[in-house]
Amino acid sequence: MHSLTRRSLLLGAAASSAVALLPPTGAAALSRDLVSRASRTEPTALVRVLLTDAFRDVMAEFDLTEHVHDGHVEVVAWPGDRARLRAAGITWEEVEPDLGARFVADRLVEAAHARRRPQERTGYRVxxxxxxxxxxxxxxxxxxxxxxxxxxxxxxxxxxxxxLVIGADVxxxxxxxxxxxxxxxxxxxxxxxxxxxxxxxxxxxxxxxxxxxxxxxxxxxxxxxxxxxxxxxxxxxxxxxxxxxxxxxxxxxxxxxxxxxxxxxxxxxxxxxxxxxxxxxxxxxxxxxxxxxxxxxxxxxxxxxxxxxxxxxxxxxxxxxxxxxxxxxxxxxxxxxxxxxxxxxxxxxxxxxxxxxxxxxxxxxxxxxxxxxxxxxxxxxxxxxxxxxxxxxxxxxxxxxxxxxxxxxxxxxxxxxxxxxxxxxxxxxxxxxxxxxxxxxxxHAVLVGTAAPGTVLTLVKDVSIPISRAVDGDTRHQEHLEATMVVGADGTIEWHVNPSVVAETLEAGGPPEPYVLTAEAPDGTVRTWTGVARRGDVIEVLPAEG
Structure with a gap:
């Protein structure tokens, strides 16, 4: 067991390494099936493809990376993909001819690092x-x-x-x-x-x-x-x-x-x-x-x-x-x-x-x-x-x-x-x-007001958002948003919230969506507020009673 120190907690009590991925000595035999499959299948590669109109038409069917530079995108070419690219008249240049071999080489470097620096994190967590x-x-x-x-x-x-949830008085x-x-x-x-x-x-x-x-x-x-x-x-x-x-x-x-x-x-x-x-x-x-x-x-x-x-x-x-x-x-x-x-x-x-x-x-x-x-x-x-x-x-x-x-x-x-x-x-x-x-x-918007300590505020909005493909004939998807706040001992409300008006409404110039706020006090008293919140607004939602 590692001692529970601040440093071990921050770094992870047992530093991970590539060794975790390697089997124990003596258990390293590859199966005949793996060897036979490996010998008859082309290796998966990383290739670089020009973002032409022809490729854009079919690119959703390929494994694109997010590495896009100089009008090119890097693509993971799985077995058979190069033939499909060729059939579509799309050319490419090879970046990494064998991703499997690259993966192994990188893990072996990590294993070597782990042997030299056993007190450091040298590999990815599981x-x-x-x-x-x-x-x-x-x-x-x-x-x-x-x-x-x-x-x-x-x-x-x-x-x-x-x-994790992180914040003072968590x-x-x-x-x-x-x-x-x-x-x-x-x-x-x-x-x-x-x-x-x-x-x-x-x-x-x-x-x-x-x-x-x-x-x-x-x-x-x-x-x-x-x-x-x-x-x-x-x-x-x-x-x-x-x-x-x-x-x-x-x-x-x-x-x-x-x-x-x-x-x-x-x-x-x-x-x-x-x-x-x-x-x-x-x-x-x-x-x-x-x-x-x-x-x-x-x-x-x-x-x-x-x-x-x-x-x-x-x-x-x-x-x-x-x-x-x-x-x-x-x-x-x-x-x-x-x-x-x-x-x-x-x-x-x-x-x-x-x-x-x-x-x-x-x-x-x-x-x-x-x-x-x-x-x-x-x-x-x-x-x-x-x-x-x-x-x-x-x-x-x-x-x-x-x-x-x-x-x-x-x-x-x-x-x-x-x-x-x-x-x-x-x-x-x-x-x-x-x-x-x-x-x-x-x-963002800020909702302010006062309420009895322990009052539970519930902020609700139902919003319809667009989808691109009809489901059961519908091209909209319904979302129910419902967040809560509990009023602290000083009885003040300061709730930092997103705007109630969604982007699609702003783009279309439609009527703004409101929030509905319900406040239930410990004694069962209920107050409500309905209103529109926009970015930069500070809105009094529940003024002091009496």
């Missing part, structure tokens, strides 16, 4: 390490951190999504009306740095609090921060922990290690009926194409084997149901969804190149976050490629949250020690800028 390290942060700072478990619904393989941090922010990672299972950067963000907040860092302390005294490192636990376990390679495999002459055997798995683990010739990583739904806003449109695919398959319905996947249930019951004002790769800060919209109503503010914050990292800042649709059913559009289009996707680095799971700590150091200022943005009263 799921149980994420959960254990979050528990350790709770132990380290119980007044600042508490566990968050999204246990309903369970994922397809029966897992829960774990996270027991009431998410119910006392203070501004809220959120960071999440690992929507896409193979993007291992995205989860690491998210939990490192939590670790840095705790460390800053304990060190009485003025900026971190000031932020956490005012904010409630939700941190969810692993949004897709089933897919992540498949990618991170189910890998058919052994240390000796790198030295077996003539052996091709197939990337499709695990590490490059992207989606969740919904099991579709297999198509002839399909292989396991083609199963599942891309949960970052399953959010309901504009679900089923451009940049996503109805083909179940596509890596951008949007699923059987808007919000159909248990991971998205769990996440959106949390988000609908909160007032998250600013958010980051971490991904790899591409060195990008992306903002709404993904579904259209048109600018959203809050483009000036969204662009200013995106540019501000991108600047210290040297990342490119732009909309999903323009800086990357079209995408529908994505978290940014749903959070902004449904809730009004300023939500950004940050794409880090140049590969899915590069050598940990040579890359991930540097990514985090480069991103720390951007993370702080997101937290400061959540405090900016010009970009």
């Amino acid at each position: 799921l149980e390490e994420y959960i254990g390290d979050m528990d350790r942060l709770v132990q380290l700072a119980p007044d600042l951190v508490r566990p968050l478990v999204l246990d309903s619904p369970l994922t397809h393989e029966g897992r829960t999504i774990h996270g 027991a009431v941090a998410d119910t006392d009306g203070r501004p809220q922010a959120m960071m999440c990672g690992l929507h896409h299972a193979r993007e291992w740095p995205s989860g690491e950067l998210t939990i490192m963000f939590a670790e840095a907040l705790v460390e800053g609090w304990l060190d009485v860092d003025a900026e971190v302390t000031g932020l956490l005294e005012q904010l409630c921060v939700f941190v969810i490192p692993v949004s897709n636990p089933d897919g992540f376990v498949r990618s991170r922990e189910t890998v058919p390679y052994v240390e000796e495999a790198a030295f077996v002459e003539g052996l091709t290690l197939l990337a499709q055997e695990g590490p490059y798995h992207r989606k969740n683990l919904l099991k579709h009926t297999p198509l002839p010739g399909a292989f396991e990583p083609q199963q599942g739904v891309d949960i970052n194409r399953n959010y309901p806003y504009r679900w089923g449109g451009v940049g996503a695919s109805a083909t179940t084997t596509s890596q951008t398959h949007f699923g059987p319905g808007p919000g159909s996947e248990p991971e998205i149901e769990a996440l959106t249930s949390l988000f609908r019951s909160t007032q998250i004002l600013a958010a980051i969804s971490n991904h790899t790769s591409g060195d990008l800060v992306l903002r709404p919209w993904g579904w259209t190149p048109a600018e959203p109503p809050d483009e000036a503010a969204l662009a200013a914050l995106g540019d501000d976050m991108a600047d210290p990292m040297g990342y490119t800042s732009g909309s999903w649709n323009e800086a990357l490629y079209p995408g529908t059913g994505i978290i940014d559009d749903w959070m902004y289009g449904t809730l009004g949250t300023y939500c950004y996707t940050l794409e880090h680095g140049s590969s899915f799971h590069p050598v940990y020690g040579d890359n991930v700590p540097g990514y985090f150091a480069d991103n720390w200022q951007a993370h702080l800028k997101m937290l400061h943005a959540a405090l900016d009263r010009a970009q």
Whole structure:
């Protein structure tokens, strides 16, 4: 057992390493089946394709990365994809001829680092390490951190999504009306740095609090921060922990290690009926194409084997149901969804190149976050490629949250020690800028008033959002938003909330949607307020009685 020290808690009591992926000495035999399959199948590769009109017409059927530069996009070419590209008249250049071999080489470098530096984290966490390290942060700072478990619904393989709530006096941090922010990672299972950067963000907040860092302390005294490192636990376990390679495999002459055997798995683990010739990583739904806003449109695919398959319905996947249930019951004002790769800060919209109503503010914050990292800042649709059913559009289009996707680095799971700590150091200022943005009263509304201590306020709005593909003949999806606040001992209400008027209404010039607020006092007395809230508003909702 490791001693429970502050340093061990912050770093993880047992530093992870690539060795965790390697079987014990003597258990390294490859199965005959793996060898035979590897010898007869072309290796999965990374190729670079020019973004021509011809490719844009078919690109939803290929496994695009988020590495888009100089008019080209990098594509994971699975077995058979090069033939499909060739048949479509599309040319490419090879970036990495064998992703399976690249994966093995990177893990062996990490194993060597682990042997030389056993006291340091030199490899990526597995799921149980994420959960254990979050528990350790709770132990380290119980007044600042508490566990968050999204246990309903369970994922397809029966897992829960774990996270943290962070803020001063954390027991009431998410119910006392203070501004809220959120960071999440690992929507896409193979993007291992995205989860690491998210939990490192939590670790840095705790460390800053304990060190009485003025900026971190000031932020956490005012904010409630939700941190969810692993949004897709089933897919992540498949990618991170189910890998058919052994240390000796790198030295077996003539052996091709197939990337499709695990590490490059992207989606969740919904099991579709297999198509002839399909292989396991083609199963599942891309949960970052399953959010309901504009679900089923451009940049996503109805083909179940596509890596951008949007699923059987808007919000159909248990991971998205769990996440959106949390988000609908909160007032998250600013958010980051971490991904790899591409060195990008992306903002709404993904579904259209048109600018959203809050483009000036969204662009200013995106540019501000991108600047210290040297990342490119732009909309999903323009800086990357079209995408529908994505978290940014749903959070902004449904809730009004300023939500950004940050794409880090140049590969899915590069050598940990040579890359991930540097990514985090480069991103720390951007993370702080997101937290400061959540405090900016010009970009959200504040509801004020008075009520008896212990009064429970419930803020409700029902909103209809557009989807791109009709479901049972309907092209709208109904969302019920319901958040709560509990009035503190001083009897004052100061609730920082998103605007009630959604982006689609602002674009169309339609009648503004109101909030309905219900306040139930401990003695059973009920008061209500109905009104429209816009960005920058400070609205008295419940004046002093009598």
